[in-house]
Amino acid sequence: MTAFEGLTGVERVRADAAARSLDIDVIERPAARSLEEAAELLGITPADIVKSLVVKKSDDTYVFALVPGGRKISWPKLRALLSVNKLQLPDASLALAATGYERGTITPLGSTTPWPVIVDATIPGRRVSMGAGEHGRSLFVDADALVRAFDATVADITDPE
DSSP: OOTTTTOOHHHHHHHHHHHTTOOEEEEEOOOOSSHHHHHHHHTSOGGGEEEEEEEEETTSOEEEEEEETTEEEOHHHHHHHHTOSOEEOOOHHHHHHHHSOOTTTOOSTTOSSOOOEEEETTSSSSEEEEEOSSTTEEEEEEHHHHHHHHTOEEEOOEEEO
16 A cells, blocks of 8 residues: 555645655646647746656666656667666556556656656756646646655656657
């Protein structure tokens, strides 16, 4: 039994943030058809929307790779950082099993397993928006506080899209 059993996605996010003394703001938002539309709805730039990607290692463990809008994972950079020669994005069912979240709602906050967090070097130094554990919700958080709360690794892991 996990500390989050029986909680909704957003309740897990809030409980984990509180346990980490991390200030977050969770908002409801309409669905968006694109990164640009989502940014416009939230009143921010596309680069301020952070995707939480769950990445599977060959030993069946995972990491969270936090990637800003307009950028994509650089597989060679991430493999080198993790000292592995194989990584992949798991299918939706494996991502759900690894985190307890559906695609499009994934966040390290409240994950059913606390996988290591890697933050792209372009993210710190600003307030960002990311998934909040449920469709139709986003959270805002200070990126530097997020890095500290997870003792995350900050590294150059992306390239422009």
